[in-house]
Amino acid sequence: MRRARRAAERYGYAFAAGCVAAATALFYAGRPDFDTGQWALLYLLVVGLVASLSGVRPALTAAVLSFFAWNYFFLLPYGTLRVADPRDWLFLLVFLIVALAMGLQTGRLRDRESQAVARERETALLNEFSAHLVSDLPVAQVTRQLVAEVRRSTGAPRVALRLQGGETVAAPAEATDLSPEVERAAAWVAETARAVGLPAPPEGRPEAGANWPAAAGAREAGLGASDRALLLPLRTATQPLGVLWVAAREEGTAYSYQEARIVVALASLVAVFLERVQLQALAVQADALREADRLKSTFISAVSHELKTPLASLKATLTNLLEQDSPSARAPVREELEAMEQDLERLAVSIDSLLDLSRLEASAWGPQLDRYEVGEMLGTALSRLPRPDRDRVSVSLPADLPAVEVDFDQWVRVLEHLLHNALAYGGSRGAVTVGASATAEETRVWVEDEGPGLAPEERERVFDKFYRGSAAARVPSGVGLGLAIAREIVRFHGGRIWAEEVRPHGARFVIALPRVAPEGGRG
Amino acid sequence: MSAPERAASILVVDDEAQIRRALGSILATRGYEVRFAADGRAALDLAIERSPDLVILDLALPGLSGLEVCRELRTWFTAPILVLSVKGGDADKIAAFDLGADDYVTKPFSAGELLARVRALLRRASGQAATPPVVTVGELEIDLAQRRVRRGGQEIELTRIEFDILAYLAQNAERVVTSKMILEKVWGPEYADSQDTQTLRVHVSHLRRKIEPHPSVPRYLLTEPGVGFRLSVS
Numbered sequence: 001m002r003r004a005r006r007a008a009e010r011y012g013y014a015f016a017a018g019c020v021a022a023a024t025a026l027f028y029a030g031r032p033d034f035d036t037g038q039w040a041l042l043y044l045l046v047v048g049l050v051a052s053l054s055g056v057r058p059a060l061t062a063a064v065l066s067f068f069a070w071n072y073f074f075l076l077p078y079g080t081l082r083v084a085d086p087r088d089w090l091f092l093l094v095f096l097i098v099a100l101a102m103g104l105q106t107g108r109l110r111d112r113e114s115q116a117v118a119r120e121r122e123t124a125l126l127n128e129f130s131a132h133l134v135s136d137l138p139v140a141q142v143t144r145q146l147v148a149e150v151r152r153s154t155g156a157p158r159v160a161l162r163l164q165g166g167e168t169v170a171a172p173a174e175a176t177d178l179s180p181e182v183e184r185a186a187a188w189v190a191e192t193a194r195a196v197g198l199p200a201p202p203e204g205r206p207e208a209g210a211n212w213p214a215a216a217g218a219r220e221a222g223l224g225a226s227d228r229a230l231l232l233p234l235r236t237a238t239q240p241l242g243v244l245w246v247a248a249r250e251e252g253t254a255y256s257y258q259e260a261r262i263v264v265a266l267a268s269l270v271a272v273f274l275e276r277v278q279l280q281a282l283a284v285q286a287d288a289l290r291e292a293d294r295l296k297s298t299f300i301s302a303v304s305h306e307l308k309t310p311l312a313s314l315k316a317t318l319t320n321l322l323e324q325d326s327p328s329a330r331a332p333v334r335e336e337l338e339a340m341e342q343d344l345e346r347l348a349v350s351i352d353s354l355l356d357l358s359r360l361e362a363s364a365w366g367p368q369l370d371r372y373e374v375g376e377m378l379g380t381a382l383s384r385l386p387r388p389d390r391d392r393v394s395v396s397l398p399a400d401l402p403a404v405e406v407d408f409d410q411w412v413r414v415l416e417h418l419l420h421n422a423l424a425y426g427g428s429r430g431a432v433t434v435g436a437s438a439t440a441e442e443t444r445v446w447v448e449d450e451g452p453g454l455a456p457e458e459r460e461r462v463f464d465k466f467y468r469g470s471a472a473a474r475v476p477s478g479v480g481l482g483l484a485i486a487r488e489i490v491r492f493h494g495g496r497i498w499a500e501e502v503r504p505h506g507a508r509f510v511i512a513l514p515r516v517a518p519e520g521g522r523g
Numbered sequence: 524m525s526a527p528e529r530a531a532s533i534l535v536v537d538d539e540a541q542i543r544r545a546l547g548s549i550l551a552t553r554g555y556e557v558r559f560a561a562d563g564r565a566a567l568d569l570a571i572e573r574s575p576d577l578v579i580l581d582l583a584l585p586g587l588s589g590l591e592v593c594r595e596l597r598t599w600f601t602a603p604i605l606v607l608s609v610k611g612g613d614a615d616k617i618a619a620f621d622l623g624a625d626d627y628v629t630k631p632f633s634a635g636e637l638l639a640r641v642r643a644l645l646r647r648a649s650g651q652a653a654t655p656p657v658v659t660v661g662e663l664e665i666d667l668a669q670r671r672v673r674r675g676g677q678e679i680e681l682t683r684i685e686f687d688i689l690a691y692l693a694q695n696a697e698r699v700v701t702s703k704m705i706l707e708k709v710w711g712p713e714y715a716d717s718q719d720t721q722t723l724r725v726h727v728s729h730l731r732r733k734i735e736p737h738p739s740v741p742r743y744l745l746t747e748p749g750v751g752f753r754l755s756v757s
Contacts (some may be wrong), residue, residue, distance in 0.1 A: 380745055
């Protein structure tokens, strides 16, 4: 039935002529039995039939043909277009008018109805695809559905969607191989973001194609000039997602505006769907990375807490016993307690160093930058030294030393490590000097001691983790991490740190910090 | 060291038994009345019940966090809060000051350090809040009544703002003073929320140059990063 209707649509004029001819043949057989006027009504039926099956123009054609047929075959005298009874002219005229009017109205109704049906189907399809945008359907399913629907709507022999990753989805499903010509054209379309084969918008509605991709000719894309295939680029605002190829119909007719419109609409929806899938994957990845970082931080915090709690308890208790007003601070016990306190201090320093290094290496200690004076940080570092040590340090800073943009706690740590080294390796009474200078490009701070100094080959290695150097034998404490930590922190801030020789003997550790801190440093 | 005149009561909040024990030992032997809470909820309940004169609060509490406890306490509790933090640069510590903590001690701490802080906080809070008219910091004599500063007999010229800052710090010696508090006290309440600590820092920088024994390396007027400053007289 559908196929008959399709045929009636396509071959409207022929159908109209055929109907009139067939009806005439039929009526001829009964000519003697009916009145001449009554044939008009029967012909109106024919016009109505043609109108409802083929539309306006064929109906009008049928009306005119019926007019002549009635006159010729059924009005006296038979066989001519002359009319014997003058009143028959009136009837002929009226018939023509009525037939034309009926053909027009019925034809229009039929046209509109078929348009409405088509549009309803389009809308349903678009709704369904819109729903996909927010669904969790797999990409494969949605793309297969797209090509199947496009094929059904257009009646194309083949439809293929070539995705950016190289995959091809086709309808019919097995037909995924594209000819080299089509491949090239598809690549061209993807690159230039232009569409091939799109019809011009209908007259009177120039805005209809406003959101369509820019058009290109088949030749430009590398296809034959008469190739009526459609090639549509699918893309987001910034990147290509794929190309949709709708093969030309076997009869070679171009795709109509309505057909192209639904294809463009479906393709756009699928493009949005594909983009959403991509973005979702990125979001999941970002979440995973954040979670990994969070776990790292949590782990280090837990370890830190576990180590520091007994330390804190020990130190609190020991120092309590050693306080001036403590009754248990009698001489022999006091010495033992003081020895314990020193051990504890050493342990605390080692644990702090290990935790600091862990945090730095796990990028779990992001610098919180602010402007500070070098002197301020030095003051805090010195205040944490025991009194006798503090007195061994002399500081000489230029009066106009500019402020630096650093993380206060991290830099105090760096200074503490440098001071600790200088005090430890410089002999028990060696003097330690701290100095600074500034140029337009960088600010420098250095810590100098009078100890044995470093051999040239040690000056780089001394920054390695756990390295303690040749002088280590004489120095009681230290796990060898201070300089490694200092270097990590300095690097985070975009600066450099190195060791220099001092005459006659000693070592100088220099930190250079660029005047304008780079964005966020490292990590 | 004499015991305080009235046995001040202190509430110790820490989830670790060893820390509670150590703190209890340090404080009780100096005559303070000590109560303990092992978590945030118990701390809040005890605070309501007992109205301690000082709360020592560990920030790393399970369940209701130290910061939450601080925030809730400050809706009605006016006595000093001393927080225990794990490391110097702890973001929680800085947040605690915004929520109303008065000072902090980093674990591990020495008994002397803790006691100095506790005394400084209680001194302020208790009736004997009267600061002596002259505060001595190293070689400096800060005469709050006459608004003069002397070092070894020699008078030091300070601007009005510089003196105000110094005086405020001296009145809160040994305690950390937030930038916000200084801004409010010296410039007025409408500046309390100002984000512009740069001006304050410039003034402090000038002040240090004038009063510190070493012009560039402060020994008494120390920076508490992210929080404010502290005048250390020891």
